[in-house]
Amino acid sequence: MALLAWPLATAPGLAAGPLDGDFEVRSAFIVVDRGVLQLNAHVQYPVNDLIRGALQDGVTLAFDLDLIISHRRRFWLNAHMLDMTLRRELTYHTVTDHYVLRNENGEEQESVPTLEEALDKLGRIEGLPILVASQLKGEGPWQVAVRAGVRRGRMSDAMRALMFWSDDWHRTSEWYAWTLTL
Amino acid sequence: MDADALRRFGVPVLTGLAIAAGLGALVLLAGSVENSALFSQWQPWILLLALCGVMALGVLLARKLWQLYRDFRDHRPGSRLTMRTVMIFGALVIAPLIIVYLFSLDFINRGIDSWFRVEIRQGLNDALVLSRSALDLRLREQARRTEIFARSLRDLRGPELLQRLDEERRATEAKQIVVFDANGRASALSSDTPVAQQPSAPPPDVALQVAAGHSYVSLNPLPNGQYTIATAAPIADAVSARAAHRYVLIDYEVPQELSALAEAVQHTSSQYGDLSAVREPLKVSFQLTLTLVVLLTLLGAIYGAIFSAQRLTRPVQDLIAGTRAVGKGDFATRLPLPSRDEMGFLVQSFNDMTKRLRRASEEAMRSRQAVERERERLAIILSRLSTGVIVTDRELQLHSANQSAATILGGSFETAVPGASLAQFAAGNMRFSTFLDQLRARLQSGLDEWREQLTLPGEAGQRVLLWACTPLPDERERGGVVIVFDDITALLAAQRDAAWGEVARRLAHEIKNPLTPIQLSAERLSRKLLGGMNAEDASVLERATHTIVQQVDAMKQMVNAFSEYARAPDMKLSYFSLNHLITEVAELYRLQDPAIEIRLELDPELPEIEADRGRVRQILANLITNGIEALAGAGDGCVELSTRQQRAEGAATAVISVRDNGPGFRKEILGRVFDPYVTGKPRGTGLGLAIVKRIVEEHGGRIEADNRPEGGAKVLVFLPVSDQDRTLFAGSERRVELRRERA
Numbered sequence: 001m002a003l004l005a006w007p008l009a010t011a012p013g014l015a016a017g018p019l020d021g022d023f024e025v026r027s028a029f030i031v032v033d034r035g036v037l038q039l040n041a042h043v044q045y046p047v048n049d050l051i052r053g054a055l056q057d058g059v060t061l062a063f064d065l066d067l068i069i070s071h072r073r074r075f076w077l078n079a080h081m082l083d084m085t086l087r088r089e090l091t092y093h094t095v096t097d098h099y100v101l102r103n104e105n106g107e108e109q110e111s112v113p114t115l116e117e118a119l120d121k122l123g124r125i126e127g128l129p130i131l132v133a134s135q136l137k138g139e140g141p142w143q144v145a146v147r148a149g150v151r152r153g154r155m156s157d158a159m160r161a162l163m164f165w166s167d168d169w170h171r172t173s174e175w176y177a178w179t180l181t182l
Numbered sequence: 183m184d185a186d187a188l189r190r191f192g193v194p195v196l197t198g199l200a201i202a203a204g205l206g207a208l209v210l211l212a213g214s215v216e217n218s219a220l221f222s223q224w225q226p227w228i229l230l231l232a233l234c235g236v237m238a239l240g241v242l243l244a245r246k247l248w249q250l251y252r253d254f255r256d257h258r259p260g261s262r263l264t265m266r267t268v269m270i271f272g273a274l275v276i277a278p279l280i281i282v283y284l285f286s287l288d289f290i291n292r293g294i295d296s297w298f299r300v301e302i303r304q305g306l307n308d309a310l311v312l313s314r315s316a317l318d319l320r321l322r323e324q325a326r327r328t329e330i331f332a333r334s335l336r337d338l339r340g341p342e343l344l345q346r347l348d349e350e351r352r353a354t355e356a357k358q359i360v361v362f363d364a365n366g367r368a369s370a371l372s373s374d375t376p377v378a379q380q381p382s383a384p385p386p387d388v389a390l391q392v393a394a395g396h397s398y399v400s401l402n403p404l405p406n407g408q409y410t411i412a413t414a415a416p417i418a419d420a421v422s423a424r425a426a427h428r429y430v431l432i433d434y435e436v437p438q439e440l441s442a443l444a445e446a447v448q449h450t451s452s453q454y455g456d457l458s459a460v461r462e463p464l465k466v467s468f469q470l471t472l473t474l475v476v477l478l479t480l481l482g483a484i485y486g487a488i489f490s491a492q493r494l495t496r497p498v499q500d501l502i503a504g505t506r507a508v509g510k511g512d513f514a515t516r517l518p519l520p521s522r523d524e525m526g527f528l529v530q531s532f533n534d535m536t537k538r539l540r541r542a543s544e545e546a547m548r549s550r551q552a553v554e555r556e557r558e559r560l561a562i563i564l565s566r567l568s569t570g571v572i573v574t575d576r577e578l579q580l581h582s583a584n585q586s587a588a589t590i591l592g593g594s595f596e597t598a599v600p601g602a603s604l605a606q607f608a609a610g611n612m613r614f615s616t617f618l619d620q621l622r623a624r625l626q627s628g629l630d631e632w633r634e635q636l637t638l639p640g641e642a643g644q645r646v647l648l649w650a651c652t653p654l655p656d657e658r659e660r661g662g663v664v665i666v667f668d669d670i671t672a673l674l675a676a677q678r679d680a681a682w683g684e685v686a687r688r689l690a691h692e693i694k695n696p697l698t699p700i701q702l703s704a705e706r707l708s709r710k711l712l713g714g715m716n717a718e719d720a721s722v723l724e725r726a727t728h729t730i731v732q733q734v735d736a737m738k739q740m741v742n743a744f745s746e747y748a749r750a751p752d753m754k755l756s757y758f759s760l761n762h763l764i765t766e767v768a769e770l771y772r773l774q775d776p777a778i779e780i781r782l783e784l785d786p787e788l789p790e791i792e793a794d795r796g797r798v799r800q801i802l803a804n805l806i807t808n809g810i811e812a813l814a815g816a817g818d819g820c821v822e823l824s825t826r827q828q829r830a831e832g833a834a835t836a837v838i839s840v841r842d843n844g845p846g847f848r849k850e851i852l853g854r855v856f857d858p859y860v861t862g863k864p865r866g867t868g869l870g871l872a873i874v875k876r877i878v879e880e881h882g883g884r885i886e887a888d889n890r891p892e893g894g895a896k897v898l899v900f901l902p903v904s905d906q907d908r909t910l911f912a913g914s915e916r917r918v919e920l921r922r923e924r925a
Contacts, residue, residue, distance in 0.1 A: 058455010095313050095448045096401045096409070109405040152459075 021046030062153030203235030
């Protein structure tokens with residue numbers, strides 16, 4: 001399977017997809033509020049009719065935000081203080097004609113009437129508590145990196161494994177990294 | 183790593199690699215299927231492992247196919263059977279596999295297409311429209327109710343307003359009713375929750391829409407699958423423009439049945455949309471997966487077919503190889519038992535057969551070895567026999583002959599093969615030809631058994647054989663005979679020597695004694711009677727007595743010669759230079775007869791020899807005398823004396839060669855020149871060479887006489903240099919003598 005999938009997946013002509021467009025972490029920073037590290041980030045997600053059409057056809061999109069805080073070590077691999085992913089979903093609610101945003105476990109939900117509004121909400125992370133300052137081991141500075149990702153959600157993993165070669169609904173941004181000093 | 187090691191370890195390593203890669207890919211895939219993030223992370227490794235596994239399988243299969251082709255091309259035993267079996271297995275596997283594959287492809291396409299039939303989509307859309315219609319009806323109803331309720335709130339404030347809100351909430355089973363003032367702050371709240379809470383801020387577009395004098399209605403889904411209807415309407419206060427900005431916001435809960443139905447429609451529509459989006463990729467994925475699985479199955483099946491065919495034909499190949507080995511005489515071939523089935527029985531039978539063949543072969547080998555040993559023993563005995571043995575038939579075709587036969591007859595059987603004609607070995611050999619003529623004459627006359635003495639002529643003198651013929655017992659019908667013969671020439675010569683020695687002793691004893699009185703008597707007669715006789719008588723008497731005295735002297739010389747010949751050996755050995763002695767003796771004869779040239783060619787390296795100087799001088803004198811006498815009357819007579827040293831079988835010998843250019847020995851006496859009373863001269867006792875031979879033999883040496891090819895006689899004397907060489911030379915001479923006796 002992999003033998004034939006490899007060239008298909010890596011063929012240059014097939015690289016263009018619905019997630020093409022501006023997709024980057026515009027800014028990100030961490031503030032410490034009463035000993036708690038809170039993440040603030042602004043992610044620019046692509047907006048186009050392909051995404052809109054796919055959502056209105058029933059496709060669910062998952063939006064991941066990967067965060068890594070590591071401590072640089074000499075002569076050895078960096079020590080990871082934190083490796084977390086903020087995972088959210090975006091669906092189009094056909095009955096109400098709204099775009100619905102959910103967190104990973106579906107406990108929190110918000111519906112907005114437009115795709116632009118939904119993506120704007122997804123792209124603004126404000127005051128997300130990520131770590132207690134005392135959990136940072138060693139002396140600073142620490143390396144922080146943030147990356148956003150979009151993929152087709154609500155597809156069973158078995159189906160995803162079956163279609164990994166042709167799944168163009170998967171894209172990740174470049175890492176946005178900076179040095180954290182307390 | 184060399185080719186052999188690569189062949190030995192390559193296949194197990196590749197097989198292990200293929201299995202490990204396949205298992206590794208499966209483990210990673212199974213682990214990552216439950217976790218899509220892991221799958222994204224492990225996907226390259228899964229691909230790499232799968233690729234490695236497929237490549238290893240491909241290499242193994244290619245190697246098997248190449249091996250199969252090479253065996254087929256080289257006509258290896260069993261390769262055609264293997265190829266045929268592989269083709270049958272392959273056909274049995276490939277044909278149903280392709281059929282199943284094509285049916286499966288069609289089934290997948292039809293199956294997936296059936297999920298997305300138009301009727302389903304239409305049904306879903308209809309359900310969606312129905313749900314929306316039902317909810318829209320509800321929305322409109324709630325919106326109208328809110329508008330009416332907003333109008334009823336005109337100019338109501340404070341407790342009245344709250345009471346009115348509570349009444350309305352209870353009447354309509356609304357979840358919450360909030361009145362917002364112009365600043366967007368909640369001025370009154372009625373909620374069904376026991377604990378009052380701060381109402382959440384209204385959606386931004388609510389205030390705008392209400393401010394424009396329109397009512398607002400919105401349907402909102404909740405995480406638990408419920409729906410709420412949010413409605414807002416401006417409160418038309420009459421007092422001031424400020425009051426006109428108040429509005430009421432009511433949250434209604436959609437009935438659970440309706441919410442569940444709407445949510446089901448939403449959920450189904452969403453799932454259908456998800457599936458529809460992957461419809462074509464799903465088909466391709468399934469087709470690709472099926473194709474890959476079929477391909478892998480096909481490759482595996484072909485590999486398995488080759489492997490099975492080779493296993494199946496291995497016993498046959500072993501049998502072919504074993505049969506060839508047996509055909510080449512290798513009866514130690516044992517084939518491994520493949521199984522206990524019919525093939526195993528066949529192999530077992532083959533092994534039993536080779537075991538019996540080997541036993542029989544070993545028996546035959548032992549018999550052949552015994553025969554060979556007997557033949558070698560007989561050959562050794564025959565080769566050691568001094569007696570010549572020839573086995574032939576009546577057509578004189580040689581069956582076998584020993585070395586002594588060739589030596590005695592002066593021929594060679596080295597190139598003889600059984601069945602060769604004896605005549606071809608006798609060509610140019612007078613002695614052998616005469617022998618063959620005599621044999622042929624006897625066999626043709628019907629004789630096949632005799633024992634006689636046969637004299638054969640030869641260039642070096644006659645040879646006397648004692649030969650006997652006996653028919654072979656089992657060859658009588660075919661006329662095979664064995665001829666056994668001995669050269670008794672030396673034996674006869676020895677007998678003659680012994681006889682002459684006896685005669686010499688008797689002559690010396692019986693004749694020499696009376697000669698002196700006869701001579702004295704004759705001399706006395708002459709002295710006493712000569713003076714009283716007349717001249718005539720005196721002359722007669724004088725001549726008579728002179729004759730008597732002369733003859734007696736001659737007889738004395740003859741008797742002395744005999745005495746010399748018969749005397750007992752009594753040598754005085756000393757070391758002296760043979761070259762000096764020859765020079766000395768030759769000088770005497772040069773002075774005696776200057777007309778004869780005596781030429782010397784002496785080896786300066788010749789060492790002093792240990793011998794009786796007087797006897798050696800006698801040898802030289804006799805030989806030079808014979809030469810000079812042979813040259814009597816010749817104009818350019820020449821006697822050549824030469825010496826040289828010779829080493830044979832460890833014994834150093836001095837060789838004296840005396841040659842003349844006279845007439846040589848007469849052919850009829852050439853073989854007997856050393857016998858007493860055999861002489862070629864008109865006057866001579868015939869004892870000279872006999873005495874020389876005896877002296878030479880007393881020194882442990884040997885003497886030979888022959889004619890020179892260019893004319894003249896040649897005598898060779900071999901004298902051992904020292905006593906030690908004498909012993910060694912005697913040993914070698916005994917061997918030579920043995921050969922000579924054989925001859």
